[in-house]
Structures are given as structure tokens and as C-alpha cells.
Amino acid sequence: xxxxxxxxxxxxxxxxxxxxxxxxxxxxxxxxxxxxxxxxxxxxxxxxxxxxxxxxxxxxxxxxxxxxxxxxxxxxxxxxxxxxxxxxxxxxxxxxxxxxxxxxxxxxxxxxxxxxxxxxxxxxxxxxxxxxxxxxxxxxxxxxxxxxxxxxxxxxxxxxxxxxxxxx
Numbered sequence: 726x727x728x729x730x731x732x733x734x735x736x737x738x739x740x741x742x743x744x745x746x747x748x749x750x751x752x753x754x755x756x757x758x759x760x761x762x763x764x765x766x767x768x769x770x771x772x773x774x775x776x777x778x779x780x781x782x783x784x785x786x787x788x789x790x791x792x793x794x795x796x797x798x799x800x801x802x803x804x805x806x807x808x809x810x811x812x813x814x815x816x817x818x819x820x821x822x823x824x825x826x827x828x829x830x831x832x833x834x835x836x837x838x839x840x841x842x843x844x845x846x847x848x849x850x851x852x853x854x855x856x857x858x859x860x861x862x863x864x865x866x867x868x869x870x871x872x873x874x875x876x877x878x879x880x881x882x883x884x885x886x887x888x889x890x891x892x893x
Contacts, residue, residue, distance in 0.1 A: 769803045771861045772841035773892035776807055779884040781832045788813035788828060792879040794835070795864035803863040807837050810879065815848050822846040822854040832884075837862075840892035864888060 776795055782788065792810040799805050804819040811818070813828030815835055827833065827848050836847040839859050846854045 767864050767888065769800070769861050769863045770888070770890065772839040772859050773890070774862065775836060775838045775887070775889040775891060775893045776862065776864060777834070777836035777847075777889070777893075778808075778886040779832055779834050780879070780881060782810070782813065782830070782879075782881040784830055786880050789877070789880075791877045793877050794879055794883075795862070800863055803861040805863050807862045807864065808835055815846065815853075817844065817846050817854075819860060820844050820846075820856050820858050822856055824848040824853040827853075832882075836893075838892050 778794060780794070782792075788810060790812060793806055794808040794810075795806075804817075806819065807817055809816050809818055810828075811823070814823055814825065815827040815833075816823040817837055822844065824846060834847070834849050838845045838847065839862075841859050843855060843857045844859055845852045
């Protein structure tokens with residue numbers, strides 16, 4: 726399979742949890758939703774593609790109204806907010822996809838898969854929502870503030886973040 730970018734962050738190797746209370750989510754990359762700016766310099770991606778990641782929302786903080794995983798620059802030709810937590814619920818707003826009941830504590834796998842004719846949103850390995858709408862994406866970063874308000878950035882742990890040039 727032809728991959729554009731693969732980011733594999735080994736669980737617990739980049740950031741060590743400072744105390745037992747932080748171990749609820751372990752740690753891979755901890756982002757505070759303020760100044761993390763993990764830029765990847767990705768171009769607009771046309772279908773087919775898959776965006777996927779493992780995430781664990783910070784258990785000590787309430788969910789925000791909107792927390793973005795792959796923010797990009799605002800362009801009319803591409804979705805710049807492909808994966809979002811809305812009050813803790815996994816969604817892809819431009820496609821009208823949402824996974825009710827996904828606001829659970831702990832680690833979760835999220836994937837957005839577009840094959841060129843439609844898009845599927847996966848939550849913990851299960852296709853939760855599907856639409857006949859296919860859109861290009863522009864994921865310029867991971868918790869990157871360019872293109873969204875800083876208060877919309879995800880707070881918690883991320884692991885195994887991958888962008889594939891294939892509908893997996």
C-alpha cells in the first residue's frame with residue numbers, strides 16, 4: 726500500500742507518566758491543547774485515504790465543545806477539520822458523521838476512511854457511520870493551531886497517528 730506519511734509513536738516511550746493517576750491513559754504524546762503545534766506539512770489528499778489514530782482524552786479535564794485532531798488550513802477544495810470530538814463525541818462535521826456514545830474514558834481508535842465514492846467513520850474498529858460524500862482533506866498538523874482556534878485543540882494522549890493513501 727502506498728502511504729503518504731506514517732507516524733508511529735511507541736506507547737510510553739516518548740513521554741513517561743509522572744504519577745499513578747496519569748497512568749489511566751498511559752502516555753504516548755501528551756498534548757495540552759494549548760501550544761503543541763505538531764506540523765506535518767501534508768498536501769491536500771484526494772481519495773482514497775485513511776486517517777487514523779489512537780487517543781485518550783485527559784481524564785482530569787472536561788470535554789470541550791470542539792476538539793480537533795487533524796486541523797488544516799481553510800480551503801474551499803478540502804475538509805480542514807476531518808476528525809473532531811464534539812463534547813467528547815467522535816465526528817466528522819463536514820460529512821455529517823457522528824458516533825453517539827463515543828464519549829467514553831480510556832484509549833480509543835478512530836479512523837476516517839474515504840474510497841472516492843463515500844466515507845466511513847470508525848470507532849474502536851467498528852464502522853459507526855457512513856455517507857456517500859467523498860471529500861479531499863488537508864491535515865497540515867496534529868493538534869496544530871493554524872486554521873483553528875487554539876481553544877479547539879485536543880487535550881490528552883495520542884498514539885499511532887497514521888495517514889494512508891489508501892482506503893483501508
